[in-house]
Amino acid sequence: MDKYIKGALVANAATLGFHWIYNGDYLEKLSTTQSLLFQKQSKKHFDLAKPSYYAYPHVEIGSFTTQGMILKWLYKAMKENPNMSISDYETLIYDYTRPGGSYEGYIETYGKRLIVHKLAKDLNIFIDEKPLMDDHLVGFIPYLVCKELNLGNNKAWELASLFTSIEDYKQFYQMFDYIFEHIKSSPLIDILEKAIVYAPKHYKEKLTQAITMNDTQLFINKFAGTACHLPQSIPLIYHMLYHSRSYEDIINWNAKLGGASSDRGLILGALMSQISPIPNSWVLKTKMDFNDIR
Numbered sequence: 001m002d003k004y005i006k007g008a009l010v011a012n013a014a015t016l017g018f019h020w021i022y023n024g025d026y027l028e029k030l031s032t033t034q035s036l037l038f039q040k041q042s043k044k045h046f047d048l049a050k051p052s053y054y055a056y057p058h059v060e061i062g063s064f065t066t067q068g069m070i071l072k073w074l075y076k077a078m079k080e081n082p083n084m085s086i087s088d089y090e091t092l093i094y095d096y097t098r099p100g101g102s103y104e105g106y107i108e109t110y111g112k113r114l115i116v117h118k119l120a121k122d123l124n125i126f127i128d129e130k131p132l133m134d135d136h137l138v139g140f141i142p143y144l145v146c147k148e149l150n151l152g153n154n155k156a157w158e159l160a161s162l163f164t165s166i167e168d169y170k171q172f173y174q175m176f177d178y179i180f181e182h183i184k185s186s187p188l189i190d191i192l193e194k195a196i197v198y199a200p201k202h203y204k205e206k207l208t209q210a211i212t213m214n215d216t217q218l219f220i221n222k223f224a225g226t227a228c229h230l231p232q233s234i235p236l237i238y239h240m241l242y243h244s245r246s247y248e249d250i251i252n253w254n255a256k257l258g259g260a261s262s263d264r265g266l267i268l269g270a271l272m273s274q275i276s277p278i279p280n281s282w283v284l285k286t287k288m289d290f291n292d293i294r
Contacts, residue, residue, distance in 0.1 A: 226259025
């Protein structure tokens, strides 16, 4: 898991302390007096920094968001069974997150609906099922796992379809494939410029602005955002990649921008770890034995 997932999970854990605080000014000011990385969530900060969503009050330093946990579960499962079906993926998440399951953290809307649907089927109860339609970064979890295990984008999309039918993901897989393929041999800024051609047509203006604009706050306000939705997160990820040169710098910056920082970190960490070392002290703070499931 050293190729992509280690960098992704360390970045996810690093920024969990302030994940879903949407007051960037508060985080920027706080960062001048303390590190924002590997901190336990504090209700005090979330109350002072509203808008915010205090979702992980009980997790320990070095833990992961729900999406980080799904990445960890799916990697381990697909390493043992590369032929996992979408039904297997659904069962995997359900077994961990259902009532009585081993996962005790926050569950996002798509996960809650999955649990309700599965419980209804198990109990033979008819309900008016809500679609598991999502446009968050969770759609990149199967992509990162399949990259790690060389299983291809068709398998990634098959599993991602559990939560979405938005085909933009497939084109973004191609875009990130191009970046991963060339990131060690060419300057990152050149790669990002060339990779835009693979993006969905309606994202190309946003991505062009991401590598053109230097004023990050203005870019966020006009062309992106700090939430996990694709129209906000992917342009911001692109902007950050273009204006960063190291793993350590981009993850620190990611924390200060706030919003869905830990889930953005999954992609930022996977990419930047290809060209910049992950600080060993960060690896040691992350609550996972990376040697355990290689």
